[in-house]
Amino acid sequence: xxxxxxxxxxxxxxxxxxxxxxxxxxxxxxxxxxxxxxxxxxxxxxxxxxxxxxxxxxxxxxxxxxxxxxxxxxxxxxxxxxxxxxxxxxxxxxxxxxxxxxxxxxxxxxxxxxxxxxxxxxxxxxxxxxxxxxxxxxxxxxxxxxxxxxxxxxxxxxxxxxxxxxxxxxxxxxxxxxxxxxxxxxxxxxxxxxxxxxxxxxxxxxxxxxxxxxxxxxxxxxxxxxxxxxxxxxxxxxxxxxxxxxxxxxxxxxxxxxxxxxxxxxxxxxxxxxxxxxxxxxxxxxxxxxxxxxxxxxxxxxxxxxxxxxxxxxxxxxxxxxxxxxxxxxxxxxxxxxxxxxxxxxxxxxxxxxxxxxxxxxxxxxxxxxxxxxxxxxxxxxxxxxxxxxxxxxxxxxxxxxxxxxxxxxxxxxxxxxxxxxxxxxxxxxxxxxxxxxxxxxxxxxxxxxxxxxxxxxx
Numbered sequence: 001x002x003x004x005x006x007x008x009x010x011x012x013x014x015x016x017x018x019x020x021x022x023x024x025x026x027x028x029x030x031x032x033x034x035x036x037x038x039x040x041x042x043x044x045x046x047x048x049x050x051x052x053x054x055x056x057x058x059x060x061x062x063x064x065x066x067x068x069x070x071x072x073x074x075x076x077x078x079x080x081x082x083x084x085x086x087x088x089x090x091x092x093x094x095x096x097x098x099x100x101x102x103x104x105x106x107x108x109x110x111x112x113x114x115x116x117x118x119x120x121x122x123x124x125x126x127x128x129x130x131x132x133x134x135x136x137x138x139x140x141x142x143x144x145x146x147x148x149x150x151x152x153x154x155x156x157x158x159x160x161x162x163x164x165x166x167x168x169x170x171x172x173x174x175x176x177x178x179x180x181x182x183x184x185x186x187x188x189x190x191x192x193x194x195x196x197x198x199x200x201x202x203x204x205x206x207x208x209x210x211x212x213x214x215x216x217x218x219x220x221x222x223x224x225x226x227x228x229x230x231x232x233x234x235x236x237x238x239x240x241x242x243x244x245x246x247x248x249x250x251x252x253x254x255x256x257x258x259x260x261x262x263x264x265x266x267x268x269x270x271x272x273x274x275x276x277x278x279x280x281x282x283x284x285x286x287x288x289x290x291x292x293x294x295x296x297x298x299x300x301x302x303x304x305x306x307x308x309x310x311x312x313x314x315x316x317x318x319x320x321x322x323x324x325x326x327x328x329x330x331x332x333x334x335x336x337x338x339x340x341x342x343x344x345x346x347x348x349x350x351x352x353x354x355x356x357x358x359x360x361x362x363x364x365x366x367x368x369x370x371x372x373x374x375x376x377x378x379x380x381x382x383x384x385x386x387x388x389x390x391x392x393x394x395x396x397x398x399x400x401x402x403x404x405x406x407x408x409x410x411x412x413x414x415x416x417x418x419x420x421x422x423x424x425x426x427x428x429x430x431x432x433x434x435x436x437x438x439x440x441x442x443x444x445x446x447x448x449x450x451x452x453x454x455x456x457x458x459x
Contacts, residue, residue, distance in 0.1 A: 014155075014329075016083055016241050022248040025171035027391070029256030031179035032231040032317030034263065036121055036307050038186065039287035041228045042268050048221040050211025052204045052272055058218060059268065062225025063261040068418040070232050070257050071408045072389050074250035076140055077236045078406040081245030083349075084328025085236030085321075086388045093391035096334055097451065103329040104447030105380045109440070111322035118318060119153035119364065122311045126152075128288075128304040146365065155363050156312075160319050161357040167346045168241050171320050178313045186263050186307040189287060193270030196294040200423070206276035208327050210317055223425055228264060231314070232257055233385070234321035240328075246405030283421035314415040323352040333458055334451075380440045382429060386422035 019291030020028075025323045045055045069084060084103075091099030126132040127149070135149040164171045193199060211217060213344060235242075235252055242248050267287065274290040283289040287307075327349035330340035343350040392415050408415055430437040 015258060016324075016342065016349065018241055018243045019167075019169040020172045020248075022236065022244075022251050023174050025242050025248050025252035026239065026256045026259075027176040027179040028172070028235050028317050028320070029232050029252050030183065031175050031313040032100060032234045032321070033229060033256070033314075034182060034186070034261050034416060035118065035231075035311050035314040036125065037228040038264055038267050038310070039070075039303060039307050041224050042271050042280055042286045043283055044224045045221040045268075046208060046211070046277055048217040048224070050208035050213055050217070050277060050281075052206075052277070054218065055221070055268065056265070058221040058225050059261070059265055060380045062222050062229060063257070063264070065421045066226065066232060067254065067257050067261075067419060068410075068414040069385065069389060069422075071250075072392050072409075072415040072418055073236055073365060074253045074393055074406050075404060075408045076388075076395070077239050077249040077253070078246045079402060079404050081239045081242065081249060082428040083238065083324045083331075085239055085324070086233065086384060087237075087325050087328050089388055089391045089395075090384070091332065091334075093394040094387070096332075097448075098387070099332075100329065100334050100451045100454075101444055101447045102384050103325050103335065104450060105444050106322065107326045107356075108359070108447075109443050110320065111325075111356060113362055114318050115151070115157055115315065115322070115356070115360040116363040118311055118315045119156050120149070122156060122315070123149040123153050125304055125308045125311060129301065138193065144252070145366070150364050153316065153385045154361050156315065156361050157319075157357055157364070160316050161353050163316065164219030164320050164323065165343070165348055165350055165353050167348055168238065168320065175313060175316050175320070178309065178316075179359055181305070182310050182313050184257075185265065185302075185309065186267055189291065189306060190266040190270035192294050193274050193290055196274065197295050199273040201273070203272055203274070203276045206278070208277040208281050211281070215324075219424075220427065223428060225264075226421075226425060227258070229260065230381075231317070232260075233388075234317055237321035237324045240324070250406040289345060289348050314408055319356065322437070323349050325352075327352045335454055336457065347434065362367075380444055382422050382426040383444075386419055386426060389419045389422060398432040402426060 030059065042055070045058055049055050049058060066336060073085075077085065080088050080092065082088050087099050087103050090102050123132075123135050127135050135147070135152060137148055138145050139148040140146040146236035211221060232253060235256075239245055239249060242252075250302070271286045271290045274293055275283070276287060279289065280286045285303075288300045288303045291303045293299075326339040327333050330337055330352075339343050339349070339352050339355070341351045342348065392408065395414065396411070
């Protein structure tokens with residue numbers, strides 16, 4: 001560990017303005033977590049578990065484990081409320097190299113792939129409507145044919161990037177308004193299901209005889225719920241722009257996860273009220289199938305519209321948070337100094353935003369499927385979730401007198417449970433996709449020569 005990192009656990013407070021209130025911060029948590037998964041995951045979980053009680057047990061366990069992670073991050077965020085989030089915590093606890101590898105992984109792999117996949121998911125959802133069927137047609141021919149869906153995905157990426165470019169306050173207000181609308185739409189979906197005469201409480205006792213079942217089935221369903229809850233950590237990346245972070249971060253992280261858990265459970269219950277276990281497991285889009293029964297084609301269209309809006313809001317949170325990581329590293333002279341540039345008019349990390357959009361655009365042009373690329377990031381993401389959570393133990397031991405406006409409840413048991421859970425997911429993702437995980441590891445280690453180049457350039 002470098003002497004600087006040992007003596008100064010946090011990067012210096014960012015110059016980005018603190019303009020986000022607790023409502024916008026909570027909207028970042030809720031809006032980023034809830035994408036299309038809330039409408040799709042019930043199928044995977046039912047196929048893995050085969051019964052409603054086990055499905056709800058997986059939702060509860062996954063929600064609690066995510067909550068333990070959010071509570072751990074809340075202590076770190078309130079203690080070190082600076083731009084970059086996990087990067088800041090890792091640098092203070094484990095030094096410059098670990099922090100740089102985290103930044104490199106998110107900058108070069110995880111965030112661009114996430115943005116590209118989210119925008120592609122948006123265009124595919126829009127393709128449900130007859131008015132958007134043209135999205136699947138070719139727009140540009142030649143040796144590298146490009147579909148209209150790719151061009152629209154690129155346009156959406158730059159539109160949301162532009163919104164963040166003109167200031168996080170505007171992007172935060174956008175996140176708040178559309179997250180509220182997203183929540184309302186999700187509640188309407190659940191309400192339509194529960195008030196329909198087509199539903200039956202007996203569906204909750206139906207089972208799926210050919211489900212995977214057992215420990216392996218439960219672990220598969222649990223991992224599905226953890227992916228559904230994924231994204232709560234994004235708030236810490238913009239912590240340097242949150243007002244009263246000592247109070248706002250814990251409220252937004254913990255309160256946001258409670259709200260998300262309620263919405264997930266309510267939506268899952270609404271679907272099961274309409275569909276028996278066999279129908280849920282057989283449907284590609286259980287929520288669409290349920291609303292088709294409740295309200296016909298109009299109901300299916302309503303769910304598709306809710307999915308599109310949900311994905312759109314998730315994209316804003318993803319772009320907003322991703323740009324802060326290379327910005328924070330550049331301020332610490334761990335990345336090229338251009339990434340620390342703040343637009344003098346809009347007070348946004350403009351260079352980081354633009355380069356992030358460019359990387360996402362490259363993926364959207366050259367890749368047609370994102371599953372393999374996401375497989376590369378799975379191992380890296382959970383590796384750093386695990387490492388970041390362990391830093392709470394490091395700071396408690398090394399700097400017990402550091403001001404902690406919020407202390408994680410149940411310390412050290414709850415943070416330890418999250419670390420163990422993240423380790424289990426890490427091992428599972430590695431063994432289930434050894435080739436992808438090895439490539440992901442290679443991409444992480446590729447950051448070492450990049451770090452050497454950065455240091456050589458800056459000296």
